[in-house]
Amino acid sequence: MTNFQRQARVAAVMCAVAATGACDTLLEVDLPSAVTADALDDPSTAALQVNSVQGAVECGYSALVVWASGLEDNFQRVAGSGPGFTQYGDTPSGGDCDTGVWDDSFIESMLIARGEGYRAYNDILGYTVPNKERLLATLAMYNAVTLGVFGEYFCEFAISSTESFGQPMTPAEVLAVAEGWADSVFAKQPTTLAVTTVSGTVTTDLHQTTYALRARIRYAAGDLAGAAADAAMVADGHMAWILREDPEDRRNAMASIQGNANGVQSQGFLIGPVTVGANPGITELGSHPVAGTPYAGGWPSPVPFTGYLDLAIETATGRAVDDAGNPLTTATLLTTADTRVQHAIGNTAGGPRPIERKYDALADDIPLVNWREMRLIQAENAGPGAAGVDFVNEIRAADGLPLVAGAYRTLVEGDADRFDDLLIEERRRALWLEARFWSTKIQKNEKLWFPRRVGEWVNASNYELNGGVRMLMPQAEYQINPNFGGLTARGTGCAAGERPVFN
Numbered sequence: 001m002t003n004f005q006r007q008a009r010v011a012a013v014m015c016a017v018a019a020t021g022a023c024d025t026l027l028e029v030d031l032p033s034a035v036t037a038d039a040l041d042d043p044s045t046a047a048l049q050v051n052s053v054q055g056a057v058e059c060g061y062s063a064l065v066v067w068a069s070g071l072e073d074n075f076q077r078v079a080g081s082g083p084g085f086t087q088y089g090d091t092p093s094g095g096d097c098d099t100g101v102w103d104d105s106f107i108e109s110m111l112i113a114r115g116e117g118y119r120a121y122n123d124i125l126g127y128t129v130p131n132k133e134r135l136l137a138t139l140a141m142y143n144a145v146t147l148g149v150f151g152e153y154f155c156e157f158a159i160s161s162t163e164s165f166g167q168p169m170t171p172a173e174v175l176a177v178a179e180g181w182a183d184s185v186f187a188k189q190p191t192t193l194a195v196t197t198v199s200g201t202v203t204t205d206l207h208q209t210t211y212a213l214r215a216r217i218r219y220a221a222g223d224l225a226g227a228a229a230d231a232a233m234v235a236d237g238h239m240a241w242i243l244r245e246d247p248e249d250r251r252n253a254m255a256s257i258q259g260n261a262n263g264v265q266s267q268g269f270l271i272g273p274v275t276v277g278a279n280p281g282i283t284e285l286g287s288h289p290v291a292g293t294p295y296a297g298g299w300p301s302p303v304p305f306t307g308y309l310d311l312a313i314e315t316a317t318g319r320a321v322d323d324a325g326n327p328l329t330t331a332t333l334l335t336t337a338d339t340r341v342q343h344a345i346g347n348t349a350g351g352p353r354p355i356e357r358k359y360d361a362l363a364d365d366i367p368l369v370n371w372r373e374m375r376l377i378q379a380e381n382a383g384p385g386a387a388g389v390d391f392v393n394e395i396r397a398a399d400g401l402p403l404v405a406g407a408y409r410t411l412v413e414g415d416a417d418r419f420d421d422l423l424i425e426e427r428r429r430a431l432w433l434e435a436r437f438w439s440t441k442i443q444k445n446e447k448l449w450f451p452r453r454v455g456e457w458v459n460a461s462n463y464e465l466n467g468g469v470r471m472l473m474p475q476a477e478y479q480i481n482p483n484f485g486g487l488t489a490r491g492t493g494c495a496a497g498e499r500p501v502f503n
Helices: 003-008 043-071 107-125 132-153 171-188 206-220 224-231 371-382 386-398 406-414 416-430 437-443 475-480
Strands: 194-196 203-205 239-242 257-260 263-265 312-314 335-337 343-348 351-356 366-370
Touching (some): 043 239, 132 171, 132 206, 171 206, 366 371, 371 416, 386 416, 416 437
């Protein structure tokens, strides 16, 4: 089913909750059930239509986090007994999210959220209903979320409607539209709206969440100064959540799932540093295609900035990565364990392996935005120097970890490349399993690894190394939409160094 066909099937995808008050917070929504097309034209269902879009975003984004883990050199995207390397699929899995215990399908739900977000926004504009501006602002924020995903992670996209196929858009064009939706939040809700999350421990508001989203959108678009200005509007401690609930139809697939004879089985397992040439079935992973980049002649082994096992920080200086980009671990003397990347030996399909311990239960919430990312954007904008390092130390202090200090601080303040390494490693750890390091890798793919095929190679079992980088829309989008130009146009919307390698 194409983007166009999905969005045309309004009655089948719109949904409602049992009552308007069923959600504890602005960002919490039960996964709803279908309603008739006639109900969509009823102003009394306006709040329920907004909730349905929220539900589609939450379900799709939680599955996106699973998919993204494979693009972040993180862990096996599907538990198994194959060799220890991650998956880099070039096209997302089809189908809706939460349809099975191993599901990582996100694209259907995000496309539905995008299409229905537009439709509901246009309909509610014509309604006379209570809290109209708040409803419109909420929809605008979720439209910014969905388009931000497509702009950050895909090579091309089209905004289709029930009347026409959309024109192909580049990532920059999609991000510009996403930024426009973020702007609409402030236009429709000029005063800040405070909301307390379900845990009762963090107060969030629509404005700060939107500033954080717009900072990410601008960062992905290359507007670092604009991103930093937005990031400065987000307070320390601010979080917004993708809320997950029991039972199974609100599954947090990042948590350990699927009961069996041996107890709970993990969705995946963590891996150590990626080593080139050591994985069975792979003859060559390839070099970065752009001459003049750090690893244009071939990736070293182990590959820099990979591996998530037993990460640590040098206690006295706050160093977390050596000058070659290899992360420090607890095997290194005089280090403190990095508590942000926790794992334990647990059950997988391949037997006992290290599994993540960030999301321990199905109901654990997943960050949609995290204030720590805002400080890292500000640090990058400030550049090497005292101000840039101070932003990193804000995060370290909040997490009770060693601060950047002493000789190492002097080094990174005077060396732009080492300062960049510090920020890369901090993003990897502070935003672990939040689907954000994938975006960082795209922005810095001259330095961060994606497998690019060179010469002959074969897959080992069902573990994919298809080039990754940005995603491609499913093949049907290019075949049915006459504006896309057929399958030969797949991947042409993004820069050559960001295109996945595919057959």
